[in-house]
Amino acid sequence: MSAAITVDHVTKRYRLYHERNQSVKAAIMRGRRARYDEFLALDDVSFEIREGIAFGLIGENGSGKSTMLKCMARILRTDAGSITTRGKLSALLELGAGFHPELSGRENVYLNGAILGLSRREIDQRFDAIVDFSGIEQFIDAPVKNYSSGMYVRLGFAVAINVDPEILLIDEVLAVGDQEFQNKCTDKIASMRREGRTIVVVSHALPSVRALCDEVALLEHGHLIRTGPAEDVIDHYLTEILSIDPAELGIPRRATGEIHLDGVEIIGADGRPRPEPTIGDAVTLRFHFTARERVVEPVFGMSFTSSDGVLVTGCNTMTSGIRMVVEPGPGHLDLEIPRLLVAPGRYHITGTVYDREHTTPIHEVGDLHAFHVAEGTLRTSGITSLGGTWRADA
Amino acid sequence: MSQVREYVERRELLTNLVLRELRSRYKRSTLGWTWSLLNPLSSVLIYWAVFGVFLEVDPPVGDPSGQDNFVLFLLCALIPWNFFSNGVMQSIESLVVNAGLIRKVYFPRELLVASTVGGLLVTFLIELGVVIVILLAAGNMVLPWIPVILVLVALQTVMVVGIGLLLSAANVYFRDVRHFITLIMPVLFYSTPIVYPITTVPETWRIAGRSIPLRDIYGFNPLVRLVTAYRDAMYSLRMPAWDTLAYIAVWAIGLLLLGQWVFNRLDRRLAEEV
The missing domain is CATH 2.70.50.60 (abc- transporter (atp binding component) like domain)
Known part of the structure; x- marks a missing residue:
C-alpha cells in the first residue's frame, strides 16, 4: 500500500512575542519588529500514513499534534521538511468555520462547500444529502445566527463530510453535539473508513482513538516518540509516560495474543x-x-x-x-x-x-x-427479516 | 504559473465569496441596495455645493462633446475614485476580518482580497451604469465609448487588487498600515483632479529662483492619468492618449506583481499572525 500522507523531517517554529506590538513606530525604534523567542512546535518529525487506514495523533497539550494536523491541512506552513498528501483532503478543525451569521443555512452551505473546494454543481448534487444529514430541513432558509450551537455544528459537519474527501483530518470536533449526533458522526466516519478512505484524528480521548485507529503516532514536546499499531503506542503512552493502568480508563489492555x-x-x-x-x-x-x-x-x-x-x-x-x-x-x-x-x-x-x-x-x-x-425468495426491507409468512385465510 | 492555475480552479469560490460580500452588505437595512447609490449621491451633492457653487470651479468644456456641467465633470471622476478608495480601504481589512476562516481552513487567501474588490466592482459597475444613463440624458452620446470605459475598469481593478494584496498582508503584521492609509487617502484625493480640472495645477512652480515642473511631477501619479482617461471617454467623448493608457497598464500590472510577491512572502505565517 502506498502512503496517503508522507511527513518528511518536518520542523515548525512559532514565534512567541515578548511585547506583542504591531506598530511601525516600535519597529523603527528598535530596528526590528518585535522581540520574540522561537518555540519549536515540531522538531524534525517524520512518519508515513498508509492509504486507507485510520491514524491517530496523540500526546499531551502542547505536544504538537494539532500543529501537525494544521500543517497537513496546509493552514500552517512548515519551516523545514515537507508534507506530501495524495488525494482530496478535507479538514474538520472547526465545524462551520466561515459561516456568515447573516446568511441563511442554504447560502452558507454553498459558501462553505466552495471554501472546502466543491464546485457549484457538486454542491447541487449533495445539497439534499447535506441537509438530510444535518437534520435541520425546517431552518435551512433561516439565517444561521438564529441557529442553536448544536444546529450550527450539525450543518458544519454535514458540509465537511460531504466533501467526499479521500483524506479526512479530524481535530477532536466530535466531542460536540448531543449523543445522537455524535453517534451519527461516528457511524459516518466508520463507514468512510470502510470505503478505504484515510482518516487522521487528533484526540485526547484515548478510548475512542483506540477503537477507531489502526496506527497511532505519539508526540511529546514536538518530538515523535513512537509510531506503530494503535494498541502498542497507546499502551506505551499510558504505562511509560503517564504511568496509568489502561484498565482504569476503560481501555482494553494490549491483546495478549495466545x-x-x-x-x-x-x-x-x-x-x-x-x-x-x-x-x-x-x-x-x-x-x-x-x-x-x-x-x-x-x-x-x-x-x-x-x-x-x-x-x-x-x-x-x-x-x-x-x-x-x-x-x-x-x-x-x-x-x-x-x-x-x-x-x-x-x-x-x-x-x-x-x-x-x-x-x-x-x-x-x-x-x-x-x-x-444474496437476494432469495424471502423478501424484506430494512436490515433484517422476521422470516414470517403472510396468511390471508386467518 | 501554478498560482494562476489555482486561481482558475478556485474561481467558483471567488464567485461565492463575492456573493457573500454582496448579500451580507445590506442585510437588515431597510433601504438595502439603495444605499450604494445614496452614498455617492451625497458626496456629489457636497462637492457640487462646495466646489461648483461656493468656489465656482469652472469645468473645462468637453472636446468634442461640448459639455460644461460641473456635476457631470465631477461624476466621471468621483465614481472611479470611490471604487479605488473603498477597494483599497476594505481590502486592507479583508484578512484581519476573516481571521477565523484563515486559522481554520485552507484556501488561497488572495481570494479574500480579490472577493472584497470583486464585491465593490459590482457596485462600481452599477454606479457607472447610472452615470452613463445620466450622461445620455444630458446629451452625451457615451455608448460607443463603453469598450474604452471597460478597459479602464479592468486596469483599475487590477491596480486595486495589487494594492490590496500588498497592504492587506502588511496590515496583518503591522496594524498601523490601515491607519496610515486612512491618513494618505485624502492626500491622494486632492492630488488627483477630481473636484477641480487639471488645468488649475500650475505648469511650473518657482521656488528660490528655480523652476519646478509641477504639472509633470503631478502627472506621475497614475490616478491622475486614470481619472483623466475616464473623463476623456465619458465627459469629453474622445479617445484617451495611448501613452496614458500604457502608463496606467504598466502601473496596474506592476502593482499586481509587486502585491502578489509581497503577499506570497507574508502568506507563510499568516495563520499564526492574523
Whole structure:
C-alpha cells in the first residue's frame, strides 16, 4: 500500500512575542519588529500514513499534534521538511468555520462547500444529502445566527463530510453535539473508513482513538516518540509516560495474543463452503484460529456490521454459557445459524477472543471477514427479516 | 504559473465569496441596495455645493462633446475614485476580518482580497451604469465609448487588487498600515483632479529662483492619468492618449506583481499572525 500522507523531517517554529506590538513606530525604534523567542512546535518529525487506514495523533497539550494536523491541512506552513498528501483532503478543525451569521443555512452551505473546494454543481448534487444529514430541513432558509450551537455544528459537519474527501483530518470536533449526533458522526466516519478512505484524528480521548485507529503516532514536546499499531503506542503512552493502568480508563489492555483468529468460513446446510449465502439459508460460521499455548475458557465473540456501519447483531460464547479449553495448534469454533435473517447486502464480521473474565483481549480483528448475502425468495426491507409468512385465510 | 492555475480552479469560490460580500452588505437595512447609490449621491451633492457653487470651479468644456456641467465633470471622476478608495480601504481589512476562516481552513487567501474588490466592482459597475444613463440624458452620446470605459475598469481593478494584496498582508503584521492609509487617502484625493480640472495645477512652480515642473511631477501619479482617461471617454467623448493608457497598464500590472510577491512572502505565517 502506498502512503496517503508522507511527513518528511518536518520542523515548525512559532514565534512567541515578548511585547506583542504591531506598530511601525516600535519597529523603527528598535530596528526590528518585535522581540520574540522561537518555540519549536515540531522538531524534525517524520512518519508515513498508509492509504486507507485510520491514524491517530496523540500526546499531551502542547505536544504538537494539532500543529501537525494544521500543517497537513496546509493552514500552517512548515519551516523545514515537507508534507506530501495524495488525494482530496478535507479538514474538520472547526465545524462551520466561515459561516456568515447573516446568511441563511442554504447560502452558507454553498459558501462553505466552495471554501472546502466543491464546485457549484457538486454542491447541487449533495445539497439534499447535506441537509438530510444535518437534520435541520425546517431552518435551512433561516439565517444561521438564529441557529442553536448544536444546529450550527450539525450543518458544519454535514458540509465537511460531504466533501467526499479521500483524506479526512479530524481535530477532536466530535466531542460536540448531543449523543445522537455524535453517534451519527461516528457511524459516518466508520463507514468512510470502510470505503478505504484515510482518516487522521487528533484526540485526547484515548478510548475512542483506540477503537477507531489502526496506527497511532505519539508526540511529546514536538518530538515523535513512537509510531506503530494503535494498541502498542497507546499502551506505551499510558504505562511509560503517564504511568496509568489502561484498565482504569476503560481501555482494553494490549491483546495478549495466545490465540490468533485466522478467518471465517461460511458453510451451507450441505456441509460445503457457501461463500455467498442467500437470505433465509441455514449456515454455519466457522471461526478458524491458531493457539500458541493452552488457554482455559477463552471467550469468543463476533458481530455483524452492515456496509453502512450499522451494528446488526453480536454475541459471544460467555453469554451462551460455553466453557472450553483450547489446546495449542490450529482449531475452529462453529456458530450455527438456523436461518440467516439479514437483508441482502454486504456484511463485515468482527471477531474477538478474550480471557475467561472477558476483560483482557487475546486477539481482536475489526474486519475478520466480509461477505455478501444474496437476494432469495424471502423478501424484506430494512436490515433484517422476521422470516414470517403472510396468511390471508386467518 | 501554478498560482494562476489555482486561481482558475478556485474561481467558483471567488464567485461565492463575492456573493457573500454582496448579500451580507445590506442585510437588515431597510433601504438595502439603495444605499450604494445614496452614498455617492451625497458626496456629489457636497462637492457640487462646495466646489461648483461656493468656489465656482469652472469645468473645462468637453472636446468634442461640448459639455460644461460641473456635476457631470465631477461624476466621471468621483465614481472611479470611490471604487479605488473603498477597494483599497476594505481590502486592507479583508484578512484581519476573516481571521477565523484563515486559522481554520485552507484556501488561497488572495481570494479574500480579490472577493472584497470583486464585491465593490459590482457596485462600481452599477454606479457607472447610472452615470452613463445620466450622461445620455444630458446629451452625451457615451455608448460607443463603453469598450474604452471597460478597459479602464479592468486596469483599475487590477491596480486595486495589487494594492490590496500588498497592504492587506502588511496590515496583518503591522496594524498601523490601515491607519496610515486612512491618513494618505485624502492626500491622494486632492492630488488627483477630481473636484477641480487639471488645468488649475500650475505648469511650473518657482521656488528660490528655480523652476519646478509641477504639472509633470503631478502627472506621475497614475490616478491622475486614470481619472483623466475616464473623463476623456465619458465627459469629453474622445479617445484617451495611448501613452496614458500604457502608463496606467504598466502601473496596474506592476502593482499586481509587486502585491502578489509581497503577499506570497507574508502568506507563510499568516495563520499564526492574523
